Amino acid sequence: MGDSVTSRALALLGAFDGENRSLCLTELARRAGIPLATAHRLVGELHRWGALAREPGGDYVIGRRIWQLGLLAPVQSGLTQAASPFLHDLYGTTLATVHLAVRDGLEVLYVERLAGHVSVPVVSRVGSRLPMHATGVGKVLLAYAPEEVRLEVLQNLTRITAYTVTQPARLLDQLRRVRAEGYATTGEEMSLGACSVAVPVRNGETVVAALGMVVPDLRRQLPRLVSALQVAAHGISRTLAGPASVEWK
Amino acid sequence: MGDSVTSRALALLGAFDGENRSLCLTELARRAGIPLATAHRLVGELHRWGALAREPGGDYVIGRRIWQLGLLAPVQSGLTQAASPFLHDLYGTTLATVHLAVRDGLEVLYVERLAGHVSVPVVSRVGSRLPMHATGVGKVLLAYAPEEVRLEVLQNLTRITAYTVTQPARLLDQLRRVRAEGYATTGEEMSLGACSVAVPVRNGETVVAALGMVVPDLRRQLPRLVSALQVAAHGISRTLAGPASVEWK
DNA sequence: AATCCTCTTCCACTGAGTGGAAGGTGCCAG
DNA sequence: CTGGCACCTTCCACTCAGTGGAAGAGGATT
Numbered sequence: 001m002g003d004s005v006t007s008r009a010l011a012l013l014g015a016f017d018g019e020n021r022s023l024c025l026t027e028l029a030r031r032a033g034i035p036l037a038t039a040h041r042l043v044g045e046l047h048r049w050g051a052l053a054r055e056p057g058g059d060y061v062i063g064r065r066i067w068q069l070g071l072l073a074p075v076q077s078g079l080t081q082a083a084s085p086f087l088h089d090l091y092g093t094t095l096a097t098v099h100l101a102v103r104d105g106l107e108v109l110y111v112e113r114l115a116g117h118v119s120v121p122v123v124s125r126v127g128s129r130l131p132m133h134a135t136g137v138g139k140v141l142l143a144y145a146p147e148e149v150r151l152e153v154l155q156n157l158t159r160i161t162a163y164t165v166t167q168p169a170r171l172l173d174q175l176r177r178v179r180a181e182g183y184a185t186t187g188e189e190m191s192l193g194a195c196s197v198a199v200p201v202r203n204g205e206t207v208v209a210a211l212g213m214v215v216p217d218l219r220r221q222l223p224r225l226v227s228a229l230q231v232a233a234h235g236i237s238r239t240l241a242g243p244a245s246v247e248w249k
Numbered sequence: 250m251g252d253s254v255t256s257r258a259l260a261l262l263g264a265f266d267g268e269n270r271s272l273c274l275t276e277l278a279r280r281a282g283i284p285l286a287t288a289h290r291l292v293g294e295l296h297r298w299g300a301l302a303r304e305p306g307g308d309y310v311i312g313r314r315i316w317q318l319g320l321l322a323p324v325q326s327g328l329t330q331a332a333s334p335f336l337h338d339l340y341g342t343t344l345a346t347v348h349l350a351v352r353d354g355l356e357v358l359y360v361e362r363l364a365g366h367v368s369v370p371v372v373s374r375v376g377s378r379l380p381m382h383a384t385g386v387g388k389v390l391l392a393y394a395p396e397e398v399r400l401e402v403l404q405n406l407t408r409i410t411a412y413t414v415t416q417p418a419r420l421l422d423q424l425r426r427v428r429a430e431g432y433a434t435t436g437e438e439m440s441l442g443a444c445s446v447a448v449p450v451r452n453g454e455t456v457v458a459a460l461g462m463v464v465p466d467l468r469r470q471l472p473r474l475v476s477a478l479q480v481a482a483h484g485i486s487r488t489l490a491g492p493a494s495v496e497w498k
Numbered sequence: 499a500a501t502c503c504t505c506t507t508c509c510a511c512t513g514a515g516t517g518g519a520a521g522g523t524g525c526c527a528g
Numbered sequence: 529c530t531g532g533c534a535c536c537t538t539c540c541a542c543t544c545a546g547t548g549g550a551a552g553a554g555g556a557t558t
Contacts, residue, residue: 062319127321
């Protein structure tokens with residue numbers, strides 16, 4: 001089961017990550033734990049189909065076909081499309097780095113991100129995952145997550161900066177406040193010099209995503225940012241619930 | 250060779266497309282041409298790995314893992330990231346639908362797209378393909394494509410609207426002009442009521458993409474649009490060639 | 499020219515993958 | 529309530545697709 005043909009082929013694809021976007025055959029085989037000769041054949045098939053492409057140097061990279069498939073994923077097609085114009089508006093009015101994220105298991109998965117030419121040190125990248133307890137969007141998603149998820153996350157509050165909240169009781173208290181006030185904040189809990197605000201995005205009753213923003217400092221403008229975020233979040237919710245999601249012919 | 254385990258698994262993934270973003274097992278098996286029992290097992294593996302996800306109804310959709318992989322593809326990671334801020338600027342100054350596209354075989358592949366809330370009838374979608382001879386970005390990419398590609402495309406100029414250029418000689422003449430003047434235009438050749446302008450995006454010497462724009466009419470503002478496009482295209486080129494592409498920590 | 503690296507091809511062996519058939523579930527119509 | 533239909537799941541004996549060690553080709557470095 002850990003080494004059926006299929007799972008091996010998938011393991012080869014899984015060998016790629018943010019730090020390793022292009023790999024040679026040997027490396028690919030090593031990372032996937034597959035004999036070279038076997039990897040050679042499988043990689044060949046993946047390449048022929050378009051799941052992998054070759055770079056000038058001969059190294060393999062993820063192919064366009066996978067990229068195209070990815071665009072069909074629900075995260076992409078539903079949520080992102082609905083959110084896109086609102087994110088732009090939001091960016092236009094605030095010029096801060098703007099984020100859309102969903103919960104994936106016990107982590108935050110960044111689905112969309114809009115940043116200017118220069119910006120605050122931001123760790124996230126579209127498609128990357130971060131711990132929930134140290135990010136604005138994470139706190140929002142955690143606040144509305146099922147009880148069991150919350151408990152499990154509280155078990156393991158790893159420290160990231162000096163300001164990361166690592167006491168379960170304190171985080172729990174913050175989450176209560178998030179539900180009461182409708183937004184979450186962080187102050188240098190993920191990376192120094194970066195604060196964030198975030199609000200939930202709903203589809204009907206359920207919270208399906210979080211919309212957040214990273215700024216160098218938020219004392220001054222907090223109310224303004226929160227209301228901008230909430231306007232955008234409502235807009236997205238309305239689009240999601242809206243008339244069968246606008247279909248592009 | 251058309252039915253190794255691997256190619257069957259890939260065929261299952263390939264069963265999804267823009268019109269069929271969620272499919273039930275039976276349908277999936279039928280489309281991939283695989284016996285139900287076999288499809289059941291393969292789909293199970295794909296699902297366990299995260300390549301497929303299940304919707305509330307039980308139907309399958311492309312999973313987040315594939316989406317994440319797609320983000321690692323070179324189209325996405327290099328080009329799109331470099332282009333993103335310039336596309337926003339461009340959209341901000343012109344408020345027209347803006348496109349970034351590359352050539353994939355004999356077609357145009359739309360890589361990025363920025364549209365306002367309301368817009369001209371535009372056919373493209375990110376990840377979709379269109380014929381090269383009837384789109385602005387297509388003409389640009391065709392003008393700089395290898396000779397053999399150009400010849401093959403010229404063989405088959407399918408008519409789409411009444412204005413589509415279908416005479417090889419005439420298109421060839423337009424392509425010459427594209428190379429001379431540095432931009433391409435279309436007038437309702439793909440869909441009525443939509444005109445477009447496009448310019449090449451270079452990485453060093455070679456044209457790697459095209460940047461385009463769709464507007465209802467371009468007589469008036471052509472020079473302004475072309476120069477806005479060229480500014481953006483130069484910006485992208487500079488970023489691409491730039492200091493080892495800005496790495497996000 | 500010797501060493502080391504990665505890639506490619508080959509082929510005899512064998513167990514992983516196959517798929518028809520049977521059974522389960524849930525829905526709708528008569 | 530009952531039969532029919534459409535979809536999903538499980539089973540298991542057969543066999544052919546997949547395996548991977550080994551050997552050879554290409555290319556870079558010393």
